[in-house]
Amino acid sequence: MPLDLIQTELGKDRSALTERVEALNAQFRHHSAHDVMHGAIEEVDKLALVSSFGAESVVLLHMAAVVDKMTPVLFVDTQMLFTETLEYQQEVSERLGLKNVHIIRAEDEDVQREDPYGALRLRDTDACCNLRKTFPLQQALTGYCGWITGRKRFQSGTRAALDFFEVEDGTTGRIKVNPLAHWAPEDVRAYMEENNLPRHPLVAKGYPSIGCAPCTSPVKEGEDPRAGRWRDQNKEECGIHFVDGKMVRAGEKT
Numbered sequence: 195m196p197l198d199l200i201q202t203e204l205g206k207d208r209s210a211l212t213e214r215v216e217a218l219n220a221q222f223r224h225h226s227a228h229d230v231m232h233g234a235i236e237e238v239d240k241l242a243l244v245s246s247f248g249a250e251s252v253v254l255l256h257m258a259a260v261v262d263k264m265t266p267v268l269f270v271d272t273q274m275l276f277t278e279t280l281e282y283q284q285e286v287s288e289r290l291g292l293k294n295v296h297i298i299r300a301e302d303e304d305v306q307r308e309d310p311y312g313a314l315r316l317r318d319t320d321a322c323c324n325l326r327k328t329f330p331l332q333q334a335l336t337g338y339c340g341w342i343t344g345r346k347r348f349q350s351g352t353r354a355a356l357d358f359f360e361v362e363d364g365t366t367g368r369i370k371v372n373p374l375a376h377w378a379p380e381d382v383r384a385y386m387e388e389n390n391l392p393r394h395p396l397v398a399k400g401y402p403s404i405g406c407a408p409c410t411s412p413v414k415e416g417e418d419p420r421a422g423r424w425r426d427q428n429k430e431e432c433g434i435h436f437v438d439g440k441m442v443r444a445g446e447k448t
Contacts (some may be wrong), residue, residue, distance in 0.1 A: 196244065196365070197412075199405045201362075207367060208361065208367075209384070211361050211367060211369065212361050214368060214369070215359045215361050216358060218233070218237065218358070218359040218369075219255050219357050219358055219359050220315050221297045222358055222359075223358075223393040226298050227257065227374050227376075227377060228257055228260070228373075230358050230371065230373040231258060231342070231371075231373045231416060232261050234268075234340070234342060234359075234371040235258070235261050235262055235265060238339055238340040238369055238371065240337065240338045240339040240340070241265070241338065241339065241340045241341065241342065241371070242246040242265075242267070242335065242338045242340075242342070243255070243258050243265055243266065243267045243268070243341070243342040244267075244268045244270075244331065244335075244341050244342065244343060245267055245268070245269055245344070246269070246270070246279075246344075246404070246405070247269055247279055247282055247283040247286060247394075248344075248394060248403065248404040248405070249393075249394050249396070249397050249401065249402055249403055250280070250344060250386075251286075251344055251394075252286055252290075252386065252391045252392065252393075253344070253374065253382055253386060253391070253393075254344050254374065255267065255286060255290055255292065255383050256290055256371065256389055257373065258292075259290040259291060259292055259371040263290070263291050263292060263293045263294075263295050264294045264295060264427060265292075265294060265337075266294045267287075267292055267294060267295045267296065268296050268298055268334050268341075269295060269296065269297050269298065270299075270326075270327050270330055270331050270334075271297050271298065271299050271301070272299075272300075272326040272359075273305075273326065273405050274312070274315075274326065274406040274407055274408055274409075274411075275406055275407060276396060276404065276407045278394065278395045278396050279394070279396075281395075282392070282394050283295075285392060286392060287420055288290055289392065290445060292381065295409040296334065298330045298331060298333075298334045299330060299434075300325055300326050300329065300330045301330075304325060304329075305325065305326070307375075308320065308321070308325050309326075309428045312382070315409060318379055319409060319424060322439065327408075334394070335366075335368065338368065339367070339368060339369065340368050340369035340370065341368065341369075341371070342370075342371045342372075342373065343370055343371065343372050344372075344374055345372050345374070345375065346372075346374050346375060346377050347375055347376060347381075356372055357372070357375060358371065358372055358373065358375055358376075359371055360372070361370075363419060379419070391443055399412065399414070399415075400412035400413055400422075400432070401422060402419040402420075402422075403419050403422060403423050405423055407421065409424050410422055410423060411425050412426060416429050433448045
């Protein structure tokens with residue numbers, strides 16, 4: 195098929211997907227996060243929940259388990275995570291009865307080729323994130339029509355206009371679902387307390403946002419909760435929410 199026809203077809207598909215997302219946002223505009231979760235699992239075919247099993251991940255995992263314990267959960271093990279995170283992943287999965295957890299890792303040959311000494315992060319954090327997280331997740335999401343994220347508006351400026359449903363950037367044809375988009379920090383704490391959910395052990399040690407061990411540091415009182423992620427660098431995201439895995443910082447255009 196000629197390139198112009200391919201582009202036309204992709205444009206039609208994206209237009210239809212945009213209309214569907216707009217309809218879903220209108221349908222669930224005044225509904226709760228749990229309603230959005232339930233609706234997403236019912237309305238979006240081949241839907242997966244992508245979880246870091248970080249500081250607040252247990253909220254979405256619990257909501258998904260209440261709706262359907264067979265909901266696919268994709269956990270990216272970058273092989274640079276805190277030991278506490280790996281242990282927490284096992285604890286939460288067992289406690290919530292999650293029956294369809296997939297542990298995703300980069301291919302050994304890719305790591306050996308791109309980062310044989312585990313030092314890529316020291317010269318290029320974006321490349322490290324792409325190797326160990328973004329690309330493996332993109333591969334794992336192949337075949338899915340949508341995925342659920344734990345992103346919230348309050349987390350950073352790049353998320354300030356986040357809605358419940360959105361069309362993923364690029365040409366993947368996937369829908370991204372953000373059930374907690376409108377939640378505030380106190381909503382997260384209240385849900386965890388009301389449902390007696392286990393906390394990530396590093397939260398009590400000053401880690402309100404948890405990623406890979408080498409690139410995550412404790413946060414001081416009064417700092418932004420994500421200040422400990424890639425501290426002192428012009429970086430707010432690992433890249434998994436950007437176009438074709440390319441890191442796009444605030445102010446840049448895709």
